[in-house]
Amino acid sequence: MGSPEVQHRRAEVLIATTWACNLRCTYCFVQENGIVAESRPMSPVLARQVLDRLDQALAHFEHIDIHLYGGEPLTNLPALEALVDRALQYPPGRFTFSITTNGTVLDQRVFDLLEAGRFEVILSIDGPAPVHDAYRRTRDGSPTHARVLEFLGAVRKHTRCRVQGSSVVRSGWGLVEAIPYLRSLGVDSFKAQAVRAPEGADYGLSQADMQTYLDDLEIVGRHVIEDIAARRPLKDNRFTTPVLHQLLGTRRESFCGAGKYSFGITPSGEVLPCILVDAATNRLGDIRDPAHAWVEAGRDWWETRTTLRDECSDCRSHDLCGGGCPAILAVCAEDQCVFTRKEVDVARDIYAHFANDIDPLIDLTGISLE
């Protein structure tokens, strides 16, 4: 029998090869942070070095998923090509690739790259043209929706990549509108979640919008129950993690694995627990440092996240939330907790629905009892 200690097979590393972007989306937090101007894109030389260093430092993980982020990662194709080229020199499965993209860089090199790395593509598309183009525009103000649809068609035509559609819910564009739209695109899965908005932003959810969003989460939960009962693969996985925790009888030690099972790397090679947290206060080291240094610093950082925040001490959802996303809490604070609590409540309803016959939930684990 194995050790009782949980062993993690997969590490995730979010790499920003550039903070630059060809769009100027109104709600983009990268633009707000003002980090674009002070950063140079990652060079192909550093990209190859990053891969080799990760292989050494994360030797205790079987697989490493490289998730390309930004900025718009496809605006730094040389670094991406270097990453994939280097990864292909390792045994199959050692590195896998995901990319979050705005889907506006239409170049055959892009589709060749996506196919070579067998990427999972997370494509940002908010809704139909009037909804999408209201906020997702180029630097000169041009709309992008038609281009994104063209990109999706090209990914389908030229690659075997899985595609996840991702929509930002905001004032005037609700969850129950976003989900059918994403479903209509024929993507493999989708995510639609509330915008991260600082107080006073015109795209942020009003109190009425927030209540609608919470009510809509219950509707989404009922659809998830129908899909699970019918043994259909879930396209919306927002409740899957808390449902599985209930099924396995476990609780979340922290909100995510940042610092221990996942890391972020900036264009200059800084290592962070997650690419989304503030670099100035959360830096673990540099990818060129001795590997054990930032791995140990990350573990220490993760340990601090398992300590209950004061705000969480009386929260009914802490066992399935784990304390909130450190990147989002810094911006959204209590609003984010309201959403998370509701998602946990709906996840409890889903689990309760199957409490007398858990076999459909066991399907979610991918584990066969036969």
Place this chain on the structure above:
Amino acid sequence: MASRSFLRKVLTDPKLRAALAEDPAKVLGSDLSKSEILEVKRILTQVRDLEGQIAAMGTTILCQGDSSPRGIA
């Protein structure tokens, strides 16, 4: 083969999993065949991997997509 109901209990009961991991003979007795023990071991390993996957993942739109086998995110 180990019964489906027993495997279901292994999957859903963390105390049973811990006991099996610590001293399987104490829990299973000496009546189980090699193939039954392997079956239980397989479930334990898969649950451990699954625990690792779901512990590592955040659930916000900013986090990763569906790279896990069953789309856990």
